[in-house]
Amino acid sequence: MKIQINVSQDECNKLESLFYLTESKSNILTHILSRENFTINEELFEKYCDEYTTVFMSYELAKSQISETYIGLLKMYYTINWTILFNSAIMMIDIDAEGDDVIKKIEEQMGDIEWSIIC
Amino acid sequence: MEHYLLEKHYVNKGFPTKDLPKENASSSFNDQISRIFPNSEKKAVRPITFQVTDNCNLCCSYCYQINKGVKKLPFETAKKFIDYLLSSTSENNSYINPDNTLGINIDFIGGEPFLEVELMDKICEYFVDQMILLDHPWKDVFRISVGSNGTLYFNENVQNFIKKYNNILSMTITIDGNKALHDACRVFPDGSGSYDLAVAAAMDYRKLSNADNIQTKLTIAPGNIDYFYDAIINLIDLGYTTIHSNPVFEDGWTLDHAKIYYSQLKKIADYIIDNDLFSTIKLAQVDLNRYYPLSESDNKNWCGGDGSMLSINPDGYMFNCVRYMESSLGDKVPPLYIGDIENGIGATDLYKDNIKCMQCINRRSQSTDECFYCPIAAGCSWCSAYNYQLFGTPNKRATFICELHKAESLINTYYFNKYAETKMKDDVEYSQCRLSVNCPYDWAVKIIGEEEYEMLCDLARMDRKQVYSDMQNMNGE
Numbered sequence: 001m002k003i004q005i006n007v008s009q010d011e012c013n014k015l016e017s018l019f020y021l022t023e024s025k026s027n028i029l030t031h032i033l034s035r036e037n038f039t040i041n042e043e044l045f046e047k048y049c050d051e052y053t054t055v056f057m058s059y060e061l062a063k064s065q066i067s068e069t070y071i072g073l074l075k076m077y078y079t080i081n082w083t084i085l086f087n088s089a090i091m092m093i094d095i096d097a098e099g100d101d102v103i104k105k106i107e108e109q110m111g112d113i114e115w116s117i118i119c
Numbered sequence: 120m121e122h123y124l125l126e127k128h129y130v131n132k133g134f135p136t137k138d139l140p141k142e143n144a145s146s147s148f149n150d151q152i153s154r155i156f157p158n159s160e161k162k163a164v165r166p167i168t169f170q171v172t173d174n175c176n177l178c179c180s181y182c183y184q185i186n187k188g189v190k191k192l193p194f195e196t197a198k199k200f201i202d203y204l205l206s207s208t209s210e211n212n213s214y215i216n217p218d219n220t221l222g223i224n225i226d227f228i229g230g231e232p233f234l235e236v237e238l239m240d241k242i243c244e245y246f247v248d249q250m251i252l253l254d255h256p257w258k259d260v261f262r263i264s265v266g267s268n269g270t271l272y273f274n275e276n277v278q279n280f281i282k283k284y285n286n287i288l289s290m291t292i293t294i295d296g297n298k299a300l301h302d303a304c305r306v307f308p309d310g311s312g313s314y315d316l317a318v319a320a321a322m323d324y325r326k327l328s329n330a331d332n333i334q335t336k337l338t339i340a341p342g343n344i345d346y347f348y349d350a351i352i353n354l355i356d357l358g359y360t361t362i363h364s365n366p367v368f369e370d371g372w373t374l375d376h377a378k379i380y381y382s383q384l385k386k387i388a389d390y391i392i393d394n395d396l397f398s399t400i401k402l403a404q405v406d407l408n409r410y411y412p413l414s415e416s417d418n419k420n421w422c423g424g425d426g427s428m429l430s431i432n433p434d435g436y437m438f439n440c441v442r443y444m445e446s447s448l449g450d451k452v453p454p455l456y457i458g459d460i461e462n463g464i465g466a467t468d469l470y471k472d473n474i475k476c477m478q479c480i481n482r483r484s485q486s487t488d489e490c491f492y493c494p495i496a497a498g499c500s501w502c503s504a505y506n507y508q509l510f511g512t513p514n515k516r517a518t519f520i521c522e523l524h525k526a527e528s529l530i531n532t533y534y535f536n537k538y539a540e541t542k543m544k545d546d547v548e549y550s551q552c553r554l555s556v557n558c559p560y561d562w563a564v565k566i567i568g569e570e571e572y573e574m575l576c577d578l579a580r581m582d583r584k585q586v587y588s589d590m591q592n593m594n595g596e
Contacts, residue, residue, distance in 0.1 A: 013155070014334065016155060024258075028251055031247050035248065044254060087151075
């Protein structure tokens with residue numbers, strides 16, 4: 001069963017920002033390591049490595065916080081895949097089960113949060 | 120005042136957006152950066168365009184570059200340009216610097232840019248190397264983009280370039296709808312068409328970039344408007360979901376073209392609704408944010424050709440946009456230089472005057488009252504460089520597309536109201552929502568006739584007595 005919910009715009013912006021920065025910092029390291037004869041001073045290289053580690057950890061933390069908030073309960077019972085459409089702050093949740101029991105669990109999880117079935 | 124009367128009765132409110140196509144997060148780098156830095160007063164992402172060559176391997180019949188040659192941008196010139204940009208500050212280059220610009224898009228254009236793919240690779244390597252070595256703010260906020268005709272896509276060096284930069288590359292391959300249409304205009308010097316190569320390239324790039332959605336831009340001209348429906352349906356069949364298309368800004372449009380355009384668009388609208396594609400396909404012509412009156416305070420220039428962009432040609436001259444270059448303008452008006460690689464941007468009185476001329480453009484300064492207070496002004500477009508080419512100043516607006524914009528506004532109400540009428544009739548919340556017909560009666564009937572206009576009003580559930588009364592009041596004033 002696939003459902004969708006609206007998540008808070010602030011949470012969504014924070015996650016998108018960290019996702020973007022993780023990719024961006026990773027691209028810098030990839031570029032440095034892929035270039036032959038490219039010399040960069042050690043201090044600057046270490047700075048880029050530290051920046052990547054910091055944003056990567058923050059991104060993973062933000063992901064797990066969102067996951068806990070919106071699907072923490074469901075994850076205890078089902079296998080869940082989820083994505084967020086950043087520009088509309090919509091979370092798409094794919095649950096590997098169907099039926100009335102699943103709907104009850106979704107209602108329990110979501111509380112006051114509006115949700116709808118996609119398919 | 121005419122515009123207040125129209126605003127009072129016809130501004131659209133409350134039409135649901137829940138069923139509209141949801142754009143992918145990666146659909147626009149500029150949008151993404153604007154979301155990530157919501158409170159920044161800087162411009163989000165500005166294109167830095169390298170015209171690596173003014174040569175092209177196609178001879179498209181409608182190409183705006185009317186004065187192409189065989190020049191190639193020397194790498195040393197490109198390097199100087201990059202060094203200049205990366206040493207720019209608000210003190211030494213107020214046009215573009217990290218204090219007024221969050222990020223950049225390293226953009227390549229031609230002619231056909233992939234004719235010089237080795238040069239493109241060298242430029243990208245040098246640009247990124249320097250940003251990293253300088254710990255420049257733009258190293259975290261940049262992308263690479265290429266506009267190509269797709270014919271050289273499968274060459275080994277081009278493939279290497281695409282794979283090397285794939286995760287930061289955005290490529291647009293132009294496909295003009297269907298094979299007949301594309302091959303009628305986009306031809307090699309021997310007259311043979313380029314459709315099969317372009318489609319093969321676009322389909323392969325979609326797989327390679329792992330994109331749900333690739334984009335193309337279709338150019339509508341008087342010579343191909345009869346085939347517009349076939350062209351759009353073919354693009355939908357190829358898997359395109361976001362389809363940009365617009366009528367060319369140039370002279371040559373007539374009222375008859377607007378009539379054909381409306382009927383072609385109506386067939387497309389019916390196809391999308393009847394085939395349940397409303398939530399999937401995004402067409403430029405149908406948009407809830409277009410075709411209503413704009414307030415006097417909304418004074419932005421629609422086109423970026425007002426000093427927002429930066430490009431360099433093979434001779435090392437800098438421009439706002441590639442369309443201000445000699446290769447686009449021909450010899451009727453001089454190129455609108457804003458700088459050169461030896462002296463920088465705005466270094467001479469001529470450059471300063473040209474920048475000032477572009478930056479003073481706004482919607483009011485270039486519009487007649489008819490345009491400024493137009494009841495369907497939102498979404499009407501223009502090209503400042505074409506205006507310069509035509510009038511000798513970018514601060515005067517060509518309006519050749521006016522009748523086609525009116526046709527688009529009429530189809531917009533048809534599209535959303537037909538969807539509401541047929542697909543949302545059981546939806547308690549939205550079944551009563553309708554878009555009003557903002558195009559005035561006497562404009563509309565010239566294009567679609569009385570009967571079709573009445574059908575649109577019925578579909579919009581508009582009080583026709585009120586509409587006619589408004590019309591009389593307007594004409595009286």
